[in-house]
Amino acid sequence: QVHLQESGPGLVKPSETLSLTCTVSGGSITNYYWNWIRQSPGRGLEWVGYIYDNGSANYNPSLRSRVSTSVDTSKEQFSLKLRLISVTAADTAVYFCASLWGPNDMDVWGPGTTVTVSS
Amino acid sequence: SYVLTQPPSVSVAPGKTARITCGGNKIERKSVHWYQQKPGQAPVLVVHDDSGRPSGVPERFSGSNSGNTATLTISRVEAGDEADYYCQVWDSSNDHVVFGGGTKLTVL
Numbered sequence: 001q002v003h004l005q006e007s008g009p010g011l012v013k014p015s016e017t018l019s020l021t022c023t024v025s026g027g028s029i030t031n032y033y034w035n036w037i038r039q040s041p042g043r044g045l046e047w048v049g050y051i052y053d054n055g056s057a058n059y060n061p062s063l064r065s066r067v068s069t070s071v072d073t074s075k076e077q078f079s080l081k082l083r084l085i086s087v088t089a090a091d092t093a094v095y096f097c098a099s100l101w102g103p104n105d106m107d108v109w110g111p112g113t114t115v116t117v118s119s
Numbered sequence: 120s121y122v123l124t125q126p127p128s129v130s131v132a133p134g135k136t137a138r139i140t141c142g143g144n145k146i147e148r149k150s151v152h153w154y155q156q157k158p159g160q161a162p163v164l165v166v167h168d169d170s171g172r173p174s175g176v177p178e179r180f181s182g183s184n185s186g187n188t189a190t191l192t193i194s195r196v197e198a199g200d201e202a203d204y205y206c207q208v209w210d211s212s213n214d215h216v217v218f219g220g221g222t223k224l225t226v227l
Contacts (some may be wrong), residue, residue, distance in 0.1 A: 009218060012130075018141070020128075025144050035216060037144040037218075044219075044220045044221040045154075045162065045205050045207075045218040045221065046205075046218065047215070047217065047218060056215045058213075058215065058216070059217075061120060077195065096161055100152075100166045100207070100209075100216055101152045101164055101168075101207075102150065102152055102207060102208065102209030102216060103214075104215065105163040107152075107167070107173070108148075109161035109162060109163075110161065111161055112161055
């Protein structure tokens, strides 16, 4: 059974870069679209983007200018980088990594990691 | 980009039937997936491809999709069904994932 686990700093300063990694265990990272989803406090789910095992990626248009993803198949990991906007905590959220039903035929989520943007 | 619209809240008495809608332009042409999210937890898939039910999900959960509206139906509602519910589609026209805004189900 596939398990996902997010890792990364819980506190990031405005204007810096948020970096998270998701480790895939119990299955192969190949042949799936690996997604990042975030949820701001009290808000709904927001799709951030996905990366495929060959490195091709696609992003939410509202975040495209600030986000990038990468994949390391040898480590069974994929990563997210989000350039933070200065003077705002709009990116404070729980960040989930997931294989979503739709692009894939498997739906698995990590437990989520809370990232707080604050100086 | 594609937009999914859900009612912010739905209330239902225990034992009754709850229906949560997800509106989108010609949504019947897309496969709709539904998630249940309880506080502090990751979402859990309860219906996939309009009406499919993942292993372990009670038969009380069902889905349908027609015209511009997809519907998640929860029969014989229990207190444990109280949660936020999200619809999701894969918009293959631009390879984007789209979530609805979510519906809070309250069991009275």
